[in-house]
Amino acid sequence: MSARRRLGARWRRHRPLRTRLAVAASGAVAVVVLGVSTAAFFVIHYELYHQLDLNLTQSATLAIQQNRGARPSVLAGECRFLSAPACAQIVPADPAKDAHERYLLPVGPPVRAVASGAHTPYFSNITLPEGKPARMLTTPFGGGKSLQVALRSDSVQKGVGQAAWLLGAVGAAGVLFAAGLGYWVSRTGLAPLARLTATAEHIAATRDPSHRIELPPGPSGKEDEVIRLAVSFNTMLGELEQSVTAQRRLVADASHELRTPLTALRTNAELLARADRLTAAQRDRASGALGRQIREVSVLVNDLIDLARDEEPTPLLEEVRLAPLLAHTVDTARAHWPATPFRLELADASATLPGVPARLARLISNLLDNAAKFSPVGAPVEVTLLAGELTVRDHGPGIAEADLPHVFDRFYRAERARALPGSGLGLAMARQIARAHGAEVSAHAAPGGGALFRVVLPDAYPPTRP
Structure with missing residues (x-):
């Protein structure tokens, strides 16, 4: 690399973009002004001497005559x-x-x-x-x-000299004016970039993504690349803020939900450590409680891992036949909830959905477990596959009107469900799996009592990240 190139590269590294733009604009105007001034000088020089030559020609003609x-x-x-x-x-x-x-x-x-x-x-x-x-x-x-x-x-030479000085002065004034104008334009045009930089530095220092770049009012900046960059940066900040908020809420809720079973685990473990002081019945109760709490913690951890699958690569998809998958999942639920009868109706046995069979099975299983958990002993859980829709209905106490908007929130548990086992993640995971497959799950109060969960299947599958 030549010395000139090294000098130029060093100058670009150590000069801000605003200064480089102003210098570039001033240099371009200076070249134009210099060219125009030079051309004007030669035009004036030619015209003055041409006039003098015409006078000489007339004088020569007259002298010959x-x-x-x-x-x-x-x-x-x-x-x-x-x-x-x-x-x-x-x-x-x-x-x-x-x-x-x-x-x-x-x-x-x-x-x-x-x-x-x-x-x-x-x-x-x-x-x-x-x-x-x-x-x-x-x-x-x-x-x-x-x-x-x-x-x-001598008068012609004087006129040419005066023209040269005048053009030089006008050119110098033009260059200075262009420099000032270029600096003003660079400051004005790069103001959103300056605000973007300040906002990014503030977020990096405070780790608070709630700040936004101020944009000029009105639609005038829609075609401006810098304004569009600022809008895109604000959109990215909004997504980042939602992600950070959701992450913080998930961590807070998970720590809250894990605190109780971990405390119980430690208590029972310490109790079993002194098993020589306990009777056989006390040891059996403590051992059984320890096993149940380990299973609850394992289920909670697995649910948290599944909820974090949004960040995993998209797995391979296949065309899943819903009827056999539904029948298998219902048979598994019958074995897990022997006191609850499950009634399966397959009105559309040919329905298929591109997706991941294991994730779809988890979606159906979570809905069945939720229905069986709230169903009285002997009350049936009705599962129906219709054209473009899957419904799961129980005959339990139903869902209160105030709880309907929140049943799919992570760790949300209605007041009547707080005494029952569970982590409050099953329905949240069901909604996440449904949306990843282009479907939508919703909760309703069933006619005659109980709860009704409806999964509306997509007409044309637009997979996101199942």
Whole structure:
């Protein structure tokens, strides 16, 4: 890498984006101003000298008309600006013919060549004997002679110089104005980025994702890339805030639910550690309680792991036939709840759903366990598979109106269910599995008493992450 590239890379690393944009904008304007000023200078230079050349041509024409047949000599020796004939002289092609003539204007080989016809007419810049600048035209006079006509050009040079200074001043002012304007535009245009950076730094320092970037009012910024970036960042912050809130709530609820069984486990374990002081019946009760509490903790931990499956990769899907899966799950529930009769009705035995069989079985199992837990002894649990819908109904006490909106919340347990076993995660997991398969589960008060859970199957399966 060359030294220039290393210097440029180091400058980009140590200069903020706002400064780089302002410098880039100023540089672009400076190049344009320099180009326009240079072009204007050459246009002015050309026009002024072109006008002077036209005057010289007119003076030469007039001198030829007025001095036809004149011998080599100085026709006029007073050089003035824009005056005719002004500093005119006739020079022969043969230097021997003007040996005794003293010329005012410089005579060189090109002048003799024009007189002999070997050279075309030409313009040149000269300095007069008194030190004044002049513009001279050398053109054929006829008869082997050439005519030299000169006009002072100091006024033209002064005008060109003034134009150069004026254009330079205007260009410098334009560059300064462009620099200020570029800095203002960079500050204004990158203001959302500055707010985004400040918000990100604040969130990193406080770990609080509730802050948002302030956006300009109205729909004017919909097409602005920076505003769209700020909107996208706010959306990301909203999702992050929901995720962090849900994570904190899950951790708080899980710690609360684990505290009681872990305390009971420790108590029974300490009690069994002193088994020599207990009777056989006391040891049996403590051992049975310890086994039940271990199972409850295991179920709770497994449910928490299943609820965290949203963060796992999507497993392989297959076309699941719901009727056999439902029949198998109901048979398993009958073995687990022998005192509860389960009635299965398959009105649509051909229904299929792309998904994960184990997750769908867990969804149905959680609904069946919930229904059996609240059903009186001998009261049936009715399971029906209809076209596009699965229902599970029990004949228990039902769900209170105030509890209906919360039955699928994690760790939520109605007042009448707090004395029953369970972690309060079964229905939350059922809803998560249903939504992952494009379905929706809802709870209702059944006609005549009891609770009714309805799983509406998707018409066209849009899997998310089962």
